[in-house]
Amino acid sequence: MTTTGTAGETPLFGPDSRFSAFFDDPRWALAIIRATVLEAAHPQIGAALVDNSTFVAHPWRRLRNTFLSMRRMFGADPAVREREAARLNRLHARMSGSDYRGRAYDAMDRATRAWVVATLFESAVTMCRLSGQPLDQDTMERMYAEYRSFLAALDGDVSELPEDLDDFWRYFDRVVEDELENTEAARVILYRLFDHLPAPALLDGAPTLWAAGRAVVGPLLGAITVASLPESYRRRAGLPEMPGASTLMQGAYCAAGLARFLPEGWINAESIVEALSLSPDGDDPRARTVAALAARMKRASALLRLLTPLSGVLHPDPAPSAGVGESRRSAEEFFRKVLDQTGDGHLDWPDLAAMARELCTRLDLDEPEETRLYDAFAAWWRELQAALDTDGDGRVSAEEYATAVPSLAGPALIRVAEVLFDATDKDGNGTIDADEYRTLFRTAFHRDLTTTDGVYSQSAFVSDFLSFMSGRRTNTAYDPLLADA
């Protein structure tokens, strides 16, 4: 791997980099959304996102993974960076296909990956401009060098990004002018993602409050992001110009920029991301507080519902009666929350690949275990396709799944469970101990788990996995792993 960049007095990566300075900056949240839209507007990236990404159905998990990955890439340790880059490359090498117009995409394409880095850099610069604290030329050049070496670490080659900052702006404008389109992925991010954003694990207990907040914030975030996009792209993509939108956008950036007056350490992106993915059932010391808070929110939303004025007519209840169905979830819910990882309403290879990807990320797998797990999932996919795809369109719809649920647990799924067990059992002693269990599930052994002497045997693991995947049991350790948003 080539290491480029100026061999200057301060290292380009690590805690002193410009990038690290932005890490805990609230403006960065707005800038990341903007950068993601610009990425998604690139036809190749857009097609890959629509096909493969889990950001619609599981945005919080995706956010957490991206966050941790960035932290590794920009950390000070070159070994960690190299390993993460290799992991990202393997992950992206598995993504290729073609968009709705039949144009091929490949997540390993050099020019496309350069564009991802370009949007991140440009959004960081724009974020500073919009919040009224523009960067000076030296800082900008230094930051540009950082992002270029990020691409170098990832790709081993930076020829796609111009060496000089002046040339970069010409390059950026050219791509915006010539290549960006009004892709489906960009529209999804701007108009669908925030309006349908599922609650993070932390707020799962308060759906009413979440929905109320989302109804206000969702459209606002969309309007802010649209107003911050380059003018030429807005024109080409036919995005609306709302009166006051640019004022709103600049106000939002300025307000977020005011956080610099807060005492140091008050806003820490890592603890926010970690807190959001805290599940009330977890065993984290903070989880008890969260559980108490969730109970309070649940009561508050119950009171809120009881106090709202009566809404017209009563409907006889078609919903499942309480009591009996509590530990089992409906087929549709299981399909939506667990199987359909990309949230497009169909079960397809990218959905299973996303599951494999999540498991590999959790377990921090290297080759060849990663390929073994992917292969097991691929075999399961072929089995599913053969069993469930009755209309032969190559994918499985929710209806096809609902009519054929019992046939889900075939030999290939058992194989997936076995491979997953082997991958989780890092020391290869035939049982999963408490540490290995925690790596996979981020929680301690459950109280009701059939464990002997604090270990988890292969047969128990396989049968629990199968009962989650086919018996549709809820409240298992797999829920936060595959079902949580």
Next chain:
Amino acid sequence: MDGNGRWAQRRSLPRTAGHQAAETTVIDIIEAARAAGVEWLSLYAFSTENWSRPGTEVDFLMGLVRRVVRKHAPLLLARGIRCRFLGVADSRVPRELAQDFEDLATLTADNRGMTLTVAFDHGGRRDIVEAARSLIRSRTPADEVTEQLFADHLPFPDTPDVDLVIRTSGEQRISNFMLWQVAYAEWVFPEALWPDFRAPDFLACLHTYRRRDRRFGGVPPRTMGDPS
């Protein structure tokens, strides 16, 4: 809560007016019971057999109960009353009403003052059948089933045995009410119709109960003779 219909008939009002008048009594009795130190109060609002009433009356009752629940939710919360709903299993219970029941139960779950159980769409036999099902599902060996174990499988197993049942309007039947729990209950049958029933009547019933000699199948202690 008997006699709403007759109360309305005597006043030449539609039956629904009787149900409306019952609301005042319900709130009055809850207050009286709390003030008198009653810890467990159950109200039989709607039985599994009441579904056979005319459709319009059932619909009206559902709407009325929903309004009453929502109207008095803050009061029940403030008075420290833990509310819960026994039954509510039929699919004919409107979804919104079931949601309100659940919300009120959630809201008052931590209250410790008095437990108010509202039997709605309740049948004593159905509860016993459900407990039997749950026992079989848990694969309990036949020899291990005791009265206590059986009771643990009933809905709301923390409910103690009922001490006193008050049935208004002079009716003297059990009508499938909490069959398991009323095994040793004392019964009082005041003549007042439910909409006319008030706190003083309730206290009179409590007074009657206090004078009852509860033997639980044994013999009165004074006939047992002096042990010395």
